[in-house]
Amino acid sequence: MVATKTLGVDGPLFKRALLGSLTWLGANHEEVNRLNVFPVPDGDTGTNMLLTLQSAVEDVKESNAAEVSKIAKLASHGSLMGARGNSGVILSQIFRGFARAVEGKSSLTPAELAAAFEEAANAAYRAVNKPTEGTILTVAREAGRAAATAASTPDATVPRVIAGAAAGARAAVQKTPSQLQILRDAGVVDAGGFGLQLILEGMLKTIEESDPAFAALAESKKPVIPAAQVALDLPEGGWGYCTEFLIEGANLDTELIRGQIEALGNSVLVVGEPELVKVHVHTDDPTRVINLAGGYGKLLKLNVGDMSTQHRRILETEGGGQGAAHRPNGIGIAAVVAGRGLVDIFRGLGVDAIIEGGQTMNPSTQDMLTAIESVPYDEVILLPNNGNVIAAAKQVVGLTKKKVHLVETHSVPQGVSAVVAFRPERPAAENLRAIRAEAERVQTIEVTHAVRDTRSNGVKVRKGDVIGLINAKLEFAGDDYAEVVKQALGKLGPDSYELVTVYRGEQATDAEMSKLESEIRSHYPGLEVEVQQGGQQHYPFILSVE
Amino acid sequence: MKRSFAVVTDSTADLPREWRERYGIEVVPLKVLFGKETFRDGVDMNNEEFFRRLAASTTLPTTSAPSPGEFADVYRRLARDHDGCISIHIGAQLSATAEAARVGASSVDGFKVEVVDSQTVSMPVAFLCRVAAEYETLEAATAAVRPRVPKTRVLALLDTLRYLEMGGRLSRAQAMIGTMLDLKPLLLVANAEIKPVDRVRTRSRAISRMVDYFKGDLPVEHMAVMHAQAADEAEQIADALRRDLPGREVTVGQIGCVLGTHTGPKALGLVYLKS
Numbered sequence: 001m002v003a004t005k006t007l008g009v010d011g012p013l014f015k016r017a018l019l020g021s022l023t024w025l026g027a028n029h030e031e032v033n034r035l036n037v038f039p040v041p042d043g044d045t046g047t048n049m050l051l052t053l054q055s056a057v058e059d060v061k062e063s064n065a066a067e068v069s070k071i072a073k074l075a076s077h078g079s080l081m082g083a084r085g086n087s088g089v090i091l092s093q094i095f096r097g098f099a100r101a102v103e104g105k106s107s108l109t110p111a112e113l114a115a116a117f118e119e120a121a122n123a124a125y126r127a128v129n130k131p132t133e134g135t136i137l138t139v140a141r142e143a144g145r146a147a148a149t150a151a152s153t154p155d156a157t158v159p160r161v162i163a164g165a166a167a168g169a170r171a172a173v174q175k176t177p178s179q180l181q182i183l184r185d186a187g188v189v190d191a192g193g194f195g196l197q198l199i200l201e202g203m204l205k206t207i208e209e210s211d212p213a214f215a216a217l218a219e220s221k222k223p224v225i226p227a228a229q230v231a232l233d234l235p236e237g238g239w240g241y242c243t244e245f246l247i248e249g250a251n252l253d254t255e256l257i258r259g260q261i262e263a264l265g266n267s268v269l270v271v272g273e274p275e276l277v278k279v280h281v282h283t284d285d286p287t288r289v290i291n292l293a294g295g296y297g298k299l300l301k302l303n304v305g306d307m308s309t310q311h312r313r314i315l316e317t318e319g320g321g322q323g324a325a326h327r328p329n330g331i332g333i334a335a336v337v338a339g340r341g342l343v344d345i346f347r348g349l350g351v352d353a354i355i356e357g358g359q360t361m362n363p364s365t366q367d368m369l370t371a372i373e374s375v376p377y378d379e380v381i382l383l384p385n386n387g388n389v390i391a392a393a394k395q396v397v398g399l400t401k402k403k404v405h406l407v408e409t410h411s412v413p414q415g416v417s418a419v420v421a422f423r424p425e426r427p428a429a430e431n432l433r434a435i436r437a438e439a440e441r442v443q444t445i446e447v448t449h450a451v452r453d454t455r456s457n458g459v460k461v462r463k464g465d466v467i468g469l470i471n472a473k474l475e476f477a478g479d480d481y482a483e484v485v486k487q488a489l490g491k492l493g494p495d496s497y498e499l500v501t502v503y504r505g506e507q508a509t510d511a512e513m514s515k516l517e518s519e520i521r522s523h524y525p526g527l528e529v530e531v532q533q534g535g536q537q538h539y540p541f542i543l544s545v546e
Numbered sequence: 547m548k549r550s551f552a553v554v555t556d557s558t559a560d561l562p563r564e565w566r567e568r569y570g571i572e573v574v575p576l577k578v579l580f581g582k583e584t585f586r587d588g589v590d591m592n593n594e595e596f597f598r599r600l601a602a603s604t605t606l607p608t609t610s611a612p613s614p615g616e617f618a619d620v621y622r623r624l625a626r627d628h629d630g631c632i633s634i635h636i637g638a639q640l641s642a643t644a645e646a647a648r649v650g651a652s653s654v655d656g657f658k659v660e661v662v663d664s665q666t667v668s669m670p671v672a673f674l675c676r677v678a679a680e681y682e683t684l685e686a687a688t689a690a691v692r693p694r695v696p697k698t699r700v701l702a703l704l705d706t707l708r709y710l711e712m713g714g715r716l717s718r719a720q721a722m723i724g725t726m727l728d729l730k731p732l733l734l735v736a737n738a739e740i741k742p743v744d745r746v747r748t749r750s751r752a753i754s755r756m757v758d759y760f761k762g763d764l765p766v767e768h769m770a771v772m773h774a775q776a777a778d779e780a781e782q783i784a785d786a787l788r789r790d791l792p793g794r795e796v797t798v799g800q801i802g803c804v805l806g807t808h809t810g811p812k813a814l815g816l817v818y819l820k821s
Contacts, residue, residue, distance in 0.1 A: 026582050047608070058613045081642065081649075300638050300645055345727055420729060420745060498748040501727075528748075530728055546747060 007158050008107035011065040013210065017162075017203040018075060022057050024202030025050050025195060032198070035191035045191040048084040052091050053199065055082020067106040072099035080272060087192035089269045089280050090124050090136050094196075096271070097123025110161045114151035117165050118144035127271040134179030136192035142172035143200060159207045166204045169197040242305045243286040247277045249297020257296060264289050327424045331431065332377035335415055336363055336384050336393070339536030342412060342503065349419040351383075352376065358386050358536065365395040372400055379403045379428060381435070385415035387472055403428075407435055410472055411444040412503060412534070413544030443497070444471050445488045445543040447481055481512055481540060482519040492545055494524040501544040503534030508541060516541060551684040552624040552631035556612065556643050557587035559636070559671035560772060560799050569679035572631075574620055576643060576804040580607045587804045596803035597775050597811050606712050609804045611642040617650025621657055630658035630684040634674045634691065637665040639738045660688045662695065665738040669799050670698035673768040673819045697820040699763060700735035701756050702813065705749070707731060709810035732756055753783065756816050761790075765821040770797040772815035774806050779814060 009017075025032075025046075032046025056079035065071055076099035079092035101119035102108060108116065121140035131137050146168020150161045176190035177183040183190055243265075247257070251274050258270035265283030272278050277296075283289050286304045293299060333351045337343050338358035346354060353371040357363035372380050380402050384393040387410045397404045405428065409415040421438035422431055446469045450461040461467055461477040468476040468484035476487045489500070500520060504513055513531065520529050534542060549570075555561060557575040566573060575586035578596065580603055585591035591599075600607065617633075624631055633651065635644040644663040651659035664671045674691050681687035704710060706728075730752040732744040743759060746752045760769075769787070773780035777798075784796045801809055809815075 051608070051610070054610070059615060062615050081645070301642060302639055349727070416727070417747070420727075420747060423744070498750055501747075532727065546751075 007210075008109055009068050009113050009158055010107040011063075011067050011071045013207075014068045014071045015060050015063065015065075016210065017206045018053075018057050018060055018071070020206030020209075021199040021202035022050075022053050024205060025053055025198045028198050029195070032191050032195045035188045035194055045087050046195060048086075048088040049091055049192065049195040049199075051084050052079050052082055052088035055079055056092070056095055058082070068108055069099070069102050069105050072102050075099065080276065080278060086269065086280065087136055087195060089271060089278055090128065090140075090192065091196070091199075092278070093124045093127040093271050094120040094140055096127075097121070108158075110156040110158050111151045113158060113161050114144070114147040114164075117147040117161075120144065128269060132180065134176040134183060134193075135190050136196050138176065138179065139169050139172040139190070139193035139196050143169040143196070146171075159204075162200065162204050162207050166197065166200040169193070169200050173197050241284070241286045242280075242282055243289050243303070244278075244280045245290070245293065245302040246272075246300040247279060247293050247297045248275065248300055249277075250275065252277045252296055257293070260292055261289060264292070327377060329424055329427055329431070330377050331379045331381060331422075331424075331428055332375035333381045333383065333419060333422060334368070334371045334375055335382075335419070336368070336386060336389050337412070337415070339503075339506065339534045341533035341535035343535075345416065345532060345534075346419060349416070350422065350424075351419060352380075357389065362386075362388050362392065365392045365399070368393060368396045369399055372396060372402060372404060375402075377402075379405070381405045381407055381418075381422070381432070383407055383409045383415045383418055385409045385412055387411075405432055407432065407439065409439050411446065412536070412542050413442045413444045413501070413546075414439040416501075416544065417442040417546070441546060443492055443545040445469070445485060445492075445541075445545060446472070446539050447484055447541040447543070448539045450477065481508070482516045485516055485541065485543065486519055486523055488543075489520065489524055489527075489545065494527055497527060497545050499528045499530065499544075499546050500524075501530045501532060501546075503532050503536065503542040503544070505534055505536045505538070505540040505542070507537070512540065549679065549682060550629045551687065552628040553675050553678050553687075554620060554624070554631050554633040554647075555671055555675050556635050556647075557589075557802050558641065558643070558667055558805050559634070559675065560668045560802050560805065561672040561675065562797065562799055565672060565676060569676060571675050571679060572620060572624065574612050574617060574643075574647075576612060576636075576641070577610045578607050578803045578807055579610065581605060585803065587802050591803050593774075593800050593802060593806065596806055600806070600811065606709065607807050609641075609807045611646050614646045614649035614653065617647045618653045621651055621654045621659055625654065625657040628657075630660070632660045632662060632678050632684060632687050632691065634662040634664055634671055634678065636667050636671060637735070637738055638663045639665070639740075640667055658684065660684060662688070662691055663738075664698060665695050666698035666700055666735050668700055668772055668801065668805060668815060669770040669797070669817045670700060670768075670819055672799075673770075674698070676768070694767075694819060696737055697767075698736070699818050699820060700733075701743070701759055701816040702733045702735065702809065703730065703749075703752050703756050703815070704733070704809055705730075705812035706810055710808050732759070734759075753779065753814065756814070757783065757786065760787075760816050760818065763818070763820055764791075766818040767821045769794070769816070769818040770799050772799050772801050772813075772817055774801040774809055774813040775811045776814055783814070783816065 029046030029050040036045040056075040059074040059078045060071055063074055076095040079095045097120035098116050101116035121144040124137055124140050125131050143165040147161050147165040150164025173189050173193045176193050254270050254277055261270055261281050262268045265281040269280040279293060281289055334353040335346050335351045336355045336357050337346050338356060343354050352375040355363045355367050355371045382393055382404055384390045390408050393406055397406055407418055409418055417438040418435045421434045450463055450465045450467050453462050456474040459474050459477050465477045466479055466481055466484050467474055468488045470488055476484045478484045517529055552572060554572040557573055561573055575589045578585045578587055633647045635647055638644045644661055648661045651661060664674055674694060678687040678691050681690055729745045731742050732752055732755055734741055734743045744755050771780045771784045780798050784798050787796045
């Protein structure tokens with residue numbers, strides 16, 4: 001095997017190896033995405049790693065450098081410039097460590113290659129604030145160790161060292177669930193670690209192609225990937241904000257900056273060169289981080305993401321949103337709402353306190369008072385959202401030291417419009433004007449059953465009839481929800497409106513829901529129809545028309 | 547007199563073809579990636595093809611900035627018959643393009659490149675290029691362009707926040723729509739920030755809010771209505787503006803592939819340069 005023994009890693013070979021990694025990761029990055037549960041299950045680890053690797057290879061592609069050191073340096077710089085997400089940043093540090101280790105070398109012997117793999121892992125460990133085992137870090141270290149073992153044998157060759165690294169990575173990936181509880185619970189291996197394994201396997205495949213004699217030696221097997229993304233409990237205090245940026249400056253001291261950033265959050269990564277430093281932190285106070293970093297130089301590629309929202313989106317149980325943000329005008333909102341879906345909708349729009357209640361379960365003045373006191377602002381907008389609640393709501397205004405603005409919303413649609421119009425940076429007077437105007441603009445259709453024989457507004461109804469109310473006034477009776485809604489929309493004049501939002505009540509069946517929806521669509525094709533699970537009692541359907 | 551310097555921008559400036567020819571502006575394309583397939587914005591793929599493909603694609607495309615090397619190539623070519631260039635690009639808060647231009651420029655010796663981070667996106671960048679192209683020297687052009695950067699405004703009305711969110715540019719919380727209701731956020735890009743200025747439930751209301759906001763910002767130096775597959779609405783908005791502002795040029799432009807990746811179809815924009 002003389003030919004194999006003389007094969008060293010020079011610039012062209014390393015370049016081909018990197019391109020091979022890119023191809024292999026590119027072919028498999030969706031699988032990496034599916035494994036992503038830590039630290040935020042946003043399903044983009046594979047994409048982030050791929051984009052980082054692409055960036056690493058971007059300049060390498062254009063280079064014909066003979067020296068491995070030059071290619072490694074290009075990859076290091078490129079990956080730092082394009083690093084995305086946690087795993088991407090760690091990957092950029094692996095490249096950086098590798099580049100440092102091979103500095104000044106034109107070609108690597110098997111032992112030098114193994115040493116570079118080990119140094120790459122060490123650099124990655126140093127870059128991370130609190131290294132977590134069972135992640136890409138562990139996989140990098142085990143790959144380095146396995147490479148060193150392969151290099152220490154008498155018949156060590158470059159392909160064997162890379163094969164050793166890939167096998168070490170594979171074994172380490174399989175062990176990640178035993179190191180990290182969250183992976184064990186999810187029944188998956190670590191996504192970032194798996195990504196690194198793919199990168200090493202891609203290199204191996206390339207080397208095999210350059211050296212057919214070697215091809216039989218190593219067989220790259222893909223691990224069996226257990227099922228995908230899982231629900232995780234939201235940690236107390238939320239996930240905070242994922243804050244990422246580059247600092248461009250002179251003589252930047254990564255150690256010093258890291259120390260200061262660490263005080264402001266977790267999952268801290270501060271890496272880079274004296275002229276360009278990449279910062280990644282999960283923090284509750286991104287503004288402080290940005291202000292601190294801004295003192296060191298120019299901030300580039302600033303990106304702040306609310307991880308709680310990302311997290312909830314993954315779980316498809318959204319909420320919070322605006323509620324989590326700071327309210328510059330210091331005004332809170334309390335709303336009377338019944339029905340699980342409606343409660344979620346109001347919370348999602350930024351309502352601070354919900355008072356359970358409505359048509360048949362009118363909340364007491366005390367209930368409303370308690371809710372208002374729980375709002376963390378001294379000025380509170382109160383939305384009764386039901387005509388029967390307004391009287392009790394009026395009582396509340398004088399009972400608290402807080403300044404309470406009662407906006408007399410008579411229905412759920414009015415309440416929703418009111419909250420949508422609320423803007424956290426507008427002063428109270430302006431907000432109240434906008435909120436009242438919006439609440440008055442929306443038309444409400446409520447569909448329910450008559451509880452007794454009666455005659456109202458010229459409409460004769462018998463107990464049990466389906467009745468339709470427009471803005472709380474009885475307008476139609478019949479025996480079919482869809483028919484009553486059709487008449488009510490006809491009376492409002494569908495040409496003057498664009499959007500019908502249907503809040504589906506607890507007792508409405510799927511068949512009734514789909515019939516109602518299709519009847520509206522076919523009779524009033526100019527109207528957009530949106531269906532929301534309201535979960536309210538007594539009203540199978542509440543419709544907002546605007 | 548012929549300009550001695552070149553004007554360079556990137557494909558996210560949505561520079562109308564006619565301006566490109568009339569003012570001699572060089573456009574460096576960003577890239578759109580559908581899976582493993584890469585397309586140069588406006589070169590390998592036009593707007594229609596892009597939105598057709600977007601509608602048919604099961605996974606969302608991603609985008610990437612030109613590499614520093616691509617910029618260096620352009621600058622080297624321009625260096626043959628120009629004594630320098632102004633290179634005006636999409637805001638650094640949104641893209642690595644200006645950064646790539648800067649790194650690319652540093653590798654070309656003996657050719658002066660003024661890289662301008664426009665802090666904005668779409669046609670306001672083209673407005674800045676047009677301003678630059680009116681001057682005879684690089685110094686004068688730079689002096690005219692830089693003070694206009696803080697005056698750029700983009701009002702954007704997206705049909706859905708899905709694309710912007712998936713691209714990591716803005717979260718639902720930041721857009722004030724952390725909810726399951728289908729809200730239309732009206733966003734403003736100004737001074738290197740994207741912020742929500744309003745949220746409403748229907749598109750026509752959102753359009754009238756957008757126009758009202760714009761009117762509150764008058765007077766303006768240049769303005770345009772941008773759209774992604776919403777030409778009729780864009781023309782209606784433009785016609786209304788022309789009636790309100792007689793004699794003023796109101797351009798209607800199309801959102802390119804890279805921008806379209808983040809706005810999604812049916813996006814509308816009212817973009818301008820405040821006086």
